[in-house]
Amino acid sequence: MESRRSFLKIAGISALGAGMHPTLNAFASGGSDEGSKAVVKRNKEALTAVRWGMVIDTRKFHSEKDLEPIIKACDKIHNIPEFENKDHEIKWIWGEEFKHAFPEKDSEFLPDKVHHISFPVLCNHCENPPCVRACPTKATFKREDGIVLMDFHRCIGCRFCMAACPYGSRSFNFRDPRPFIPEDNKNQEFPTRMKGVVEKCNFCAERLAVGKLPACVEASNGAIAFGDLDDPASDVRKLLSANYTIQRKQALGTEPSVFYIV
Amino acid sequence: MSNNKKIYDKGIVFTGLVIFLALITFPFWYNRGIAAPAPEPELTEKAKAAKECVLPADEMKTGHMQLLNDWRNDVVRNADRMYVNEHGKEFNMSLSNECLDCHSSKEDFCDRCHNYASVKPYCWDCHIDNPKEKM
Numbered sequence: 001m002e003s004r005r006s007f008l009k010i011a012g013i014s015a016l017g018a019g020m021h022p023t024l025n026a027f028a029s030g031g032s033d034e035g036s037k038a039v040v041k042r043n044k045e046a047l048t049a050v051r052w053g054m055v056i057d058t059r060k061f062h063s064e065k066d067l068e069p070i071i072k073a074c075d076k077i078h079n080i081p082e083f084e085n086k087d088h089e090i091k092w093i094w095g096e097e098f099k100h101a102f103p104e105k106d107s108e109f110l111p112d113k114v115h116h117i118s119f120p121v122l123c124n125h126c127e128n129p130p131c132v133r134a135c136p137t138k139a140t141f142k143r144e145d146g147i148v149l150m151d152f153h154r155c156i157g158c159r160f161c162m163a164a165c166p167y168g169s170r171s172f173n174f175r176d177p178r179p180f181i182p183e184d185n186k187n188q189e190f191p192t193r194m195k196g197v198v199e200k201c202n203f204c205a206e207r208l209a210v211g212k213l214p215a216c217v218e219a220s221n222g223a224i225a226f227g228d229l230d231d232p233a234s235d236v237r238k239l240l241s242a243n244y245t246i247q248r249k250q251a252l253g254t255e256p257s258v259f260y261i262v
Numbered sequence: 263m264s265n266n267k268k269i270y271d272k273g274i275v276f277t278g279l280v281i282f283l284a285l286i287t288f289p290f291w292y293n294r295g296i297a298a299p300a301p302e303p304e305l306t307e308k309a310k311a312a313k314e315c316v317l318p319a320d321e322m323k324t325g326h327m328q329l330l331n332d333w334r335n336d337v338v339r340n341a342d343r344m345y346v347n348e349h350g351k352e353f354n355m356s357l358s359n360e361c362l363d364c365h366s367s368k369e370d371f372c373d374r375c376h377n378y379a380s381v382k383p384y385c386w387d388c389h390i391d392n393p394k395e396k397m
Contacts, residue, residue: 037348038317040336040355046343143341151338152388176387189359194387209343 045211050230051127051146052203053257054214055239056120060223064118067095071120072185073219077204079192081180090171092201093122093216101248102260114262120224122216123148123169123201124248124256134164146229146257147203157196166249170200229257301378304370312364316345316353327383330357357385358393368392 042048061067074080074093083089095118099106102119125148131140132148139154140161162170176195190206193199204214212218217226227234236259239245245259269275309315315322316329333355336342345353354360365371368391376382 039346040332040340040342041344041346042342043344046341141339143339145341149338153334153338188390188393191358191388191390205341209341 043210047208047211047213049145049228051228051257052125052208053146053227053229053236053259054203054217055225055236055243055245055259055261057223057225057239057243057261058117058119059261060221061117061120063116064095066223067118067120070216070219070224071095073215074201075182076185077187077190077207077215078202079177079181079186079190081177082182083175083180088174090173090177090199091169092199093120095119096121102246104249104251105246119260120216121167121169121248122258123203124167124254124258125201125203127255127257128253130164130166130254131161131170134160136160143205147205149202149205150199152191152193152197152199155197157198159198161198166252166254170198172198301374303365303372303375304367306364306366306371308366309364314349314351315364316347330361330385333357358389358391362391362393366392 071093075082078092080090080092098110098114098117098119101121125146127146129140129142129148132142135141136158137154137156139151139156140148141151142148157172159172162172173193173195178192181192204212204216207214213226217224225235225239227236229236229240231237239261240259243261245261247256247259250256317325322329333345334357336345337355343355345355347353362368368386372383
């Protein structure tokens with residue numbers, strides 16, 4: 001008798017518990033139905049493309065000096081720190097010698113000029129980006145418009161992407177960058193980065209979203225063109241059909257979206 | 263024997279009991295009256311003028327972290343930067359440039375509440391906490 005009594009008691013309490021379940025669920029999910037009536041959209045003035053690309057006319061660069069304002073514009077807009085120690089350097093766009101930018105194209109009797117100028121290099125926003133495949137957290141991803149972007153919120157600093165990138169376009173924050181951002185060259189509207197994340201050029205995604213061209217394009221006096229590679233009428237496509245251009249390390253099959261007129 | 267209800271060493275036993283009870287309840291009476299009151303986040307003039315937040319205040323109180331999480335995914339991963347709330351009011355989906363435009367004193371608003379709740383969002387390692395002034 002005793003055991004039947006206690007069985008009924010337990011069964012009763014369990015039934016009560018099961019009956020409570022929906023009520024508890026309702027409490028637990030309170031607040032998560034927000035946003036159902038709200039709408040999320042793009043700015044009206046946003047620039048869009050099927051595949052963003054860049055054409056750099058290196059004939060318009062004569063010395064390192066010509067690169068300076070371009071690099072400075074990018075550094076300012078993205079709060080790039082300046083480190084004394086070159087091992088800690090953060091680079092989004094920078095100058096590179098011909099033999100490093102285009103190793104397989106270097107040869108003995110190239111015009112002198114080629115060996116003297118500094119070529120602007122940056123993330124190539126590859127059609128086939130090896131960094132995206134290497135990233136274990138999908139922090140690096142290719143956006144619909146071809147831009148290879150980083151979601152800093154997901155970066156765990158493993159640096160697989162740096163090993164995967166054949167262009168050295170990625171930098172790691174070995175130190176907190178904030179104290180090293182030059183006082184006279186920074187932007188209050190863009191987040192900095194922190195120690196332990198990787199970073200690289202974002203093709204100025206934040207500027208395209210408000211209808212502005214990338215900072216380097218704006219600062220280049222027409223030496224850098226930017227547009228939709230998918231649109232035959234775009235500036236970049238016109239330049240590409242009128243000039244012989246090269247891409248960096250083409251043989252690797254990454255299909256860079258940055259082209260050089262040499 | 264049955265009517266012998268004498269407690270030996272009565273004095274010592276009761277003093278011991280009193281001390282024991284005092285010690286065990288110490289946390290309760292020690293904290294009486296000095297429990298920190300829930301903070302009142304301070305609204306700036308700009309926020310007061312706006313009257314309303316992105317969502318109704320009670321939804322903001324419980325759900326602002328989810329909203330911010332949605333915002334950052336929308337902005338970074340989908341390139342959508344404009345949020346239109348149910349009243350048709352538009353917001354630029356940005357932590358520093360929008361939330362902190364109205365709630366411009368992070369210390370008197372976000373921090374006051376977070377300190378009380380003992381939450382330390384790491385966002386400010388990157389996002390600038392006073393975009394109008396210096397970094």
